[in-house]
Amino acid sequence: MDNLDLALIAELRRDGRAPISELAERLKASRATIRVRLERLQAQGEIAGFTALTRADVSEAPVRGLMMIGIEGRGADRITVRLTGLPSVMAVHSTNGKWDIIVELATESLSELDDVIRFIRNMDGVVTSETNLLLATRRASSRRSMLR
Structure with missing residues (x-):
């Protein structure tokens, strides 16, 4: 390219x-x-497809964050099921390293985000967490251009 x-x-x-x-x-x-x-x-497969963003994707829940969660024992599957049922949870990712799960959150306000974070922190098996607000989202540029 x-x-x-x-x-x-x-x-x-x-x-x-x-x-x-x-x-x-x-x-x-x-x-x-x-x-x-x-x-x-x-x-060539460099462009794999096109994605549509709806109005809801960009305006309904303007307060977004990533919550990294540490889980006690073997409760990851049980906690993941509970998390995916929450309306403010956009995605749940399993990961390696310090955190067991990373959760994408989206709410209408900071106070609603605070309520969701508090609810998740109080779930049985959640032993530690860290949440970061997403301030802006930009599409990543091509990996090759970043390497130059």
């Missing part, structure tokens, strides 16, 4: 529905060039 491919992917991450003519204008390339590059990137 060259710089034009990386720039094309970056533009698609910003707006996956942008017309080829608009992408061409932004990237100062011809529409034919952009169309060929897009088709090649898809054929």
